[in-house]
Amino acid sequence: MTMIVRKNEKLRGVYVVEFDDGLIRLATRNMSPGFRVYGEELVQHEGLELRIWDAYRSKLAAAFIKGLEFSPLKEGAKVLYLGAASGTTCSHVSDLVEERGRVYGVEFSARVMREFLERVVKHRKNVIPILADARFPAGYAYMVEEVEVIYQDVAQPYQSKILIDNAEFYLKDGGWALLAIKARSIDVTKEPSEVYKREVETLKRGGFDIVQVVHLEPYDVDHAMILARKV
Numbered sequence: 001m002t003m004i005v006r007k008n009e010k011l012r013g014v015y016v017v018e019f020d021d022g023l024i025r026l027a028t029r030n031m032s033p034g035f036r037v038y039g040e041e042l043v044q045h046e047g048l049e050l051r052i053w054d055a056y057r058s059k060l061a062a063a064f065i066k067g068l069e070f071s072p073l074k075e076g077a078k079v080l081y082l083g084a085a086s087g088t089t090c091s092h093v094s095d096l097v098e099e100r101g102r103v104y105g106v107e108f109s110a111r112v113m114r115e116f117l118e119r120v121v122k123h124r125k126n127v128i129p130i131l132a133d134a135r136f137p138a139g140y141a142y143m144v145e146e147v148e149v150i151y152q153d154v155a156q157p158y159q160s161k162i163l164i165d166n167a168e169f170y171l172k173d174g175g176w177a178l179l180a181i182k183a184r185s186i187d188v189t190k191e192p193s194e195v196y197k198r199e200v201e202t203l204k205r206g207g208f209d210i211v212q213v214v215h216l217e218p219y220d221v222d223h224a225m226i227l228a229r230k231v
């Protein structure tokens with residue numbers, strides 16, 4: 001199969017792969033060549049192995065495709081990742097920050113953490129697993145340093161409060177937050193757009209500037225990604 005591969009000009013470390021059937025997908029350079037995390041396709045390009053990034057499985061890929069204009073996930077960045085699950089998106093974040101970067105992956109389900117260890121942590125030196133509840137950030141202070149980015153996807157009520165509390169502990173001034181909001185986890189009775197507005201207001205009161213809000217349909221219904229910066 002022939003394909004065209006180029007780097008996305010705005011989003012550091014993100015590749016765009018155009019297959020000959022017209023399909024366009026995002027990809028990242030595989031930090032652990034030969035290993036797949038969630039059955040994703042691997043493609044070879046100029047001596048690099050790229051992992052195709054499924055926007056139906058990862059809200060971050062969906063946000064990029066839906067027009068998120070800036071990525072703070074640069075090479076060498078330290079990232080606190082809340083809600084690591086079995087590591088689908090976390091593994092692409094690990095690819096983006098590369099060998100010099102670090103990803104602290106917090107997950108509170110022991111069963112899911114076992115999958116995360118097996119699929120991701122075992123094969124990647126830049127990922128540090130933390131079995132803990134993100135609602136209580138003091139609980140992992142002994143493991144986490146100051147970070148440049150917090151990525152959060154916990155599908156819980158009080159999502160903004162969890163982010164603000166973690167930012168107080170770990171996010172440096174001027175640092176970035178990427179918050180995946182699941183409207184129905186916050187309030188099933190309210191329209192998603194009302195929920196997003198309320199979360200945005202909470203983040204502003206909690207010391208963040210809102211840079212962009214991207215709706216993730218059709219990849220994730222009733223979800224949005226908020227890009228914010230700590231002031």
Ligand code: SAM
Binds near residue numbers: 090134156
């Ligand atoms: N970010 C993941 C990805 O894209 O691959 C998917 C995350 S999934 C929607 C939400 C995860 O957050 C679940 O694995 C859940 O166990 C975890 N979670 C929910 N509340 C949490 C909390 N308070 N502390 C830590 N993990 C939490």
